[in-house]
Amino acid sequence: MKRFHILLCMLAACSACKQDHIGPISDDKAQPNPVMNATAIGMAGAAEISYSLPDDQNLSYVRAEFEINGVKKEAKSSYFKRSVRVEGFGDTAEHTVTLYTVSRAEVASTPVQIKVKPLPPAIWKVYKSLDVAEAFGGLQVKFSNEDKGKIVIVTLLYDPAAKEWRNVNNFYYGLDSGKFTVRGLQPVKQRFGIYIKDRWDNKSDTLRFELTPIYEEELDKTKFVSAMKKKYPIPQVAPLPKTPGVQIVEPGNLSSWPIENMWNGIIGNEGYHTTENKDVPIWVPIDLGVKAVISRYKIWQRQAGYIYNHGNPHEWELWGTNTPTDVNSWVKLDHQIMEKPSGLPLGQNSNEDIDAAAAGQEYELPIGSPAVRYIAWKHIDSWAAVDGIIGHLHISEISIWGQIKK
Structure with a gap:
């Protein structure tokens, strides 16, 4: 029982040791000596001030006081450093900065003033x-x-x-x-x-x-129709499948993920999903129902844990034509590689990545693109198989804008 009591006392003591200290961390009220040899280098909307510190083991930090648009500001720098940056200036005029060394007891030195001249912000x-x-x-x-x-x-x-x-x-x-x-x-x-x-x-x-x-308008998705299984010829132009002798073909789809889900207005963990383990690129043709000069389009990835992963598109081309039966009539309208805002590795997403995927990624076509009724999504690779030989595609939703032509 005695040993248990001693153990409790030790734990209580350790707990007290871990409590945060608030306020000065020294009782030494001696005023520290000021900084010496202060010099300033102008930067964009800022200045970097260098200095020498007095030989005083009781120093805690250096404080710089200045004004921005009539409002008092301050910047601090640890005693381990020999410079402090002051920033936020909106002009290139001279500004006065007052420097103080501050002790561990929060006692400030006498002030040292220096003029700084920032570069254009x-x-x-x-x-x-x-x-x-x-x-x-x-x-x-x-x-x-x-x-x-x-x-x-x-x-x-x-x-x-x-x-x-x-x-x-x-x-x-x-x-x-x-x-x-x-x-x-x-x-x-x-x-x-x-x-x-x-x-x-x-x-x-x-x-x-x-x-x-x-002028532009969003194309009416109720007029979109799958052009799959029409046996329209597919342009066999690079990039081609890496497997020798294999051509670009249309994929099948998973039973509950038909191509029509790609324009049903629902964004989430659903959409169009091709069959898997297909030689890529693959070809997904769509009849827009109208002839239009496409100005831009926006796609939404399959959401939830699939963003920037699995079968969500990474690299693709967009093709167009008015006569899909003529293989030579297809023209490449766009080529894109989706960028991940954070640049984090596969499987790691920042809040910015998540927000961008939820908002949808938008891509513009250059002014002067031809008016087309039929488009084809040429899927080159997905996020989980970048530069891969085989793969698949899933997209939750697509929206298209442009000028409708008669």
Whole structure:
């Protein structure tokens, strides 16, 4: 019993040792010496300040105080480092930064002031790189972001009735270049504005312009019909099956996963599913029911644990024709390799990956594509068999937009 009591006491002591310490971690109230030899190098919307530290074992960190748009800010750097970064400046003017060393007892040194002169922030470089063009159903914006700043590109539309600008799109980005398309706009001349802002609420000027979105409409899925088993000839052009002597053919489907599920409006763990272990590529022809210039299409992967995996499409081509009986009439409309936002290995998905799969992946066709009534999905490989010899395909849903031609 005595040994049990001692053990309980030891456990209680260990538990107390593990409690988080709040507040100063030293009783030494001596004021530390300040930093020495401070120098600053300007960066995009920021500055890196280097310095020497006094020989004081009681130091905890260095604190930098400064202002952004009239709001007081601070940055901290461990005593193990010899520099601190101050960021969020929206101009290239000189700014004063005040540096303090801080002890383990939270006692600050006397201040040391230094002038910093940041380089132009990312928002201005992105603003100068903006390339805007009309697009189907809206407008397309291309840009470069060489500093990889975390930015928001805000698109405005002028409402002449209300005589005011309204926000129609926010595009968040942090890579070195990109593009996006604003959709759902009427095909009439309209006034637009675009500006860039960052997380410190710095804003660029507003680029104002007029353009006319190109007309498009979503094709009526009730008119889609499978063109499988019509014995239409298939273009035997590269890429071809890797098995010698095997040609591209139409696949069968699993009994409860017919091709019609591909346009039934249901997105989830269901859809179209071909038979498995087929030599790839395979050919999936569809009659759209109308002749149309396809502007874009969106596909939804089979959801749940299958996204970016199993038979979901990884690489494919889209072909089109108006005379499917003529093998030479087929033209390649598009070629795509699906990208996984996170770049994580097979079987690992980030929240961004999951959200992108749920929203559907959209692909645009170049302006000038021919009007076609018949399309064919040439499935090259799936996520679980990238560059494979055999495989299969499943897709939950597809939507197609374009201009219908008589």
